[in-house]
Amino acid sequence: MSGDVVGDSRPPGTLRGLAERTPAYRERWADLLRAVAILLVVTGHWLAAVVTYDRGGLDGVHVLEVLGWVHWLSWIFQVMPVFFLVGGFANAASLGSSRERGVGWRDWLLSRTDRLLRPTTAFLVVLAGAAMPARALGADPELIGRAVWLARIPLWFLAVYVGVVVLAPVMYALHRRWGLAVPVVLAVLVGVGDVLRLGFDVPHGGTANLVLMWLAVHQLGFAWRDGRLPARRKVALPLLAGGLGCLVLLTVAGPYPVSMVAVPGAEVQNTSPPTVALLSLAAAQTGLVLLLRDRADRWLRRPRVWTAVVGVNAVILTVFLWHMTAVVVAAGVLYPTGVFPQPPIGSAEWIVLRLPWLAFLAIVLAVLMALFGWIEWRGRLRPARTATPPHRGTHERTYTALTIVGLAAALTGLVGVTLADPDFHAPTGLPTQALLAYLGGVFILHLMNRRVTAPTGERTDRVSRGGRRRWCRRPRLPW
Template identity: 60%
Template sequence: MAAHPVRVARRMMRRARRLAERTPPQRERYVDLLRAVAITAVVIGHWLSIYVTHDGRGFHGGSILEVASWTRPLTWLFQVMPLFFLVGGFVNAASLASHRGRGGNATGWVLSRTARLLRPTTVLLGGMVVAALTAGVLGTEPALIGEAVWLTSIPLWFLVAYIAVMVLTPPMYALHRRAGLAVPIVLTALVGGGDLARLVPAVPYVGQANFLLGWLAVHQLGFAWQDGRLPSRRSVALPMAAAGSVALVLLTVVGPYPVSMVGFGGEKVQNTSPPTLALLALAVTQAGVALWMRDRGDRWLRRLGPWTVVVAVNSVIMTLFLWHMTAVVIGVLALYGTAVMPNATPGSALWVLLRVPWLACLALILALLVAVFGRFEQRTRPRAGSVSAVRGVLPTALTVAGAGAVLAGLLALALAGPGYHGPAGLPVRVLVAYFGGVAVLGLVRWRYSHPAQE
């Protein structure tokens, strides 16, 4: 049994090498590299930001950002979700244009794209439910089950924003074709207005729109990069990176925004909940650096070895992201309170030194999880008769309703917070909304992926 994940990993790498060798020359390989780098940075950043202690009363922990202020500037390196949305905009624009070029339409595109995200997500949620039910039967304390489920579900919060901007890609791309870079500029101004509204008690909740507006702005930059309106020339990239960096320093060091680009308890304003102008300044900086590095990155990826690694990571990228906090839960239960991971004051020299075995152990656990669950993501591939054009009011309405239900379920999960939410580990409304939405999307997708039944 122990050798099984190893055999699976070897098969994954052999498959990745075959795919790498067959990559068409026109593929934008650098975008795949950025996506792999972004997700890897998120995973390592989350692993480093957690501190845990263990005593006779059980496990205790939190974010290192709360107790060690010297770690907060480091979030400028590890907060790379803007980079992921930039790449998402590039890829979604290219995919939508290609889909329409083959005779498809917006509804068919949304159905196809959501399949790639929701299959591995559904596997994770199903696994969480099974694990929670099993732990309850074995007599695990409800509070511990609730904490474990909450930690495991953290990656799902990000999907609320990403699925929303992805579903909105067809109309937003049409707007981009008309107005170009004016769209992210206007969205940035709206984010600034939302920031201001958050400070005025008379207009509550208005600033929460930045959860969507902020990420839409970065996603639109990806559109501009894909169609050449934001060229990867040094004359554009360097001023862009410099302007973003200056704005970031002014807004945080001089201005009212916190330095940390990752939110934590006790902050009056958080740069990610919802996204602020400071986070958009970081996004502009990252976009400028990415554009500047594009040519040399592309040349490097023409070598088979590096490109094979990038292909391998991207083939299971959602699995890596979705399961990395599960690795934390397993690692905490297995390591803390042992000689491998003794208690240390968070932020101390010993605590920093212990990050080495901590990261190594979590990487091994995550590799095993990917070997087991990565196959579900890799099976999500276009097939003969896959969704192309979906005509009619009813299937379009069902697609919108299904996507809305999925978003409602994931949003309810994010808002539920830590705590015990019943034997299944998740609130009932989350299970009903999410799995109901997945079922509706799956039904429409199945109906329109079998043209022989027309």
């Protein structure tokens, strides 16, 4: 599922045009899963975020801290394993396609991370740019710090996924050699981390699970792509039943909490770091994905359905990045003005008011999408990358080294931003050193991308028609 399109090389001007250009071999089910997974995460975050207003200040609480009975619902809303499964499928397809076109691992990484980091960079720059004048105008630094912290919550997932993408060429090579043995070994290592942390109380014993668990799920996506994990009932049902069985056993009779998302203040978490309980949920979700694949594929052949899926996927990362910013904006508008009541959490009135709360957040997010969605959409209009002309050995090593440095700086900075305390009150509301490291890394990667996309020094936003060159307009959102 590399997303490469054959035929007309002109960028599609409409959503329908993009949908009609979908290659016959594309796995549409994976695209739907990506969209559904992110939208479920967004909805879950919106439902779980309980903002309170008292004595001129905004505060908040996580609904899982207050309502224990909703912990079971996390088995539905915790769908990040599905996203990593689909990511593995898509990255395997893209890596395979790149090999056929003669594109090396370095240029593949530049292209793949560019799609992730462009919208992320815009998000961080806007966030920092809004915090500084707000503080200069006299806004409470503590309030700004908490608002920025709430808005950047989605970055923890993105940092992990970028790390997995950076490791994808190596992990794909291991997959081609060892197949399903790779995720099995990774799963065992996740279990070892749990034993060290929970059984022997080793400090940071399970920290490696922050990468190992998600790599294991990503490897399952590789296996799904090449048929080692086929969409057949004899494979899907054991995964589904076995995963659910282990999950129930581990949470009911074992030491793991029921909630599959982080509960503030809880001694044991299933996500930070990930546990074998979360891995069991991932196995069950993988089984369900394989079980429903054929029926879903037939449904996705309908033009209107597929067009809607394409539309959501065109800006799905932007939706994810900005959805908690919508919470910040909505809280700042609804609560200080007294427009929105604040009934006790868990009451009938509170439950009913979740619906207009979701509706208002959707409106705010739609406005944010109109402002920033084009950044992601523009990146998706770029044609598939082909092999770059060979360079002399010294230049080639320099480009590779700079790419590695850029990726390391960007990823390190992103992790630093993610881990910053909610009470951190730098001028931007973000850790300055981490932000500068990220921006520096992104700048290096941008320079490397310019070298790859325009190796002859020509502008790449020109197209040739009838022997004449014309400048393309800046792409707009398809709707």
